Amino acid sequence: MNDFVFTNLGRLEVGSHKLITSAGISATLDAATLTGTIGAFNTTLQITGNDVELVVSSATIPCDSWASANRLTGASGLENGKGDDPDGNGRNNLYEFAFDGNPLSGVNDGKIATVSSNQVLTLTLPVRTGATFSASSGDQLSALIDGIYYRVEGDVNLSTFADGITEVTTGDETTIQAGLPTLSTGWSYRTFRAPGTVPVVPKVFLRAKVSETP
Secondary structure, X not given: OOOOOOOOOOOOOOEEEEEEEOOOOOOOOOHHHXXXXXXXXXEEEEEEOOEEEEEEEEOOOHHHHHHHHOOOOOOOOOOOOOOOOOOOOOOOHHHHHHOOOOOOOOOOXXXXXXXXXXXXXXXXXXXEOOOOXXXXXXXXXXXXXXXXXXXXXXXXXXXXXOOOOEEOOOOHHHHHHOOOOOOOOOEEEEEEEOOOOOOOOOOOEEEEEEEOOO
């Protein structure tokens, strides 16, 4: 069996993309690799005549489905673009989606909590259920989930944001998260902490960011 790896295919667009042409093509495709998802696209690999083709179609984008479910139609005051801010609270729709906000309520952002627990500063926030995080230059960066990346950063002087942030997974997160607002289906709380203790580090800043690129 031969494995073929294609790189630098250019920008994906909806349609059929010819990968290989051979007058005498004779091949079978592994069923496990026939379909997949790349970003906001569904992909299918198929053989058509003498061609191996990659068929690209639009995937359901969770942020768009969320916008529709929250009555964002695109009309004035109900703008549905990811960069739009229909409630005028300074947080666009992508942010509201990522952190389980309400895009039509400028005061519904109480689900992100920064607290000092056992002399350690922590940040608890909603993320899409199933998000996985790993260390990245001192930050905690999520893998791509539902078209977005989360990044949690910390710093003592608001300059480099390169402190060694870690996720709280020892059971203390259960206590920290107790009493926080109930999340919508599809989101789960996660808790992250700054290094050191509050008396040793008199000030520290934590922030969470969301984007469509890491």
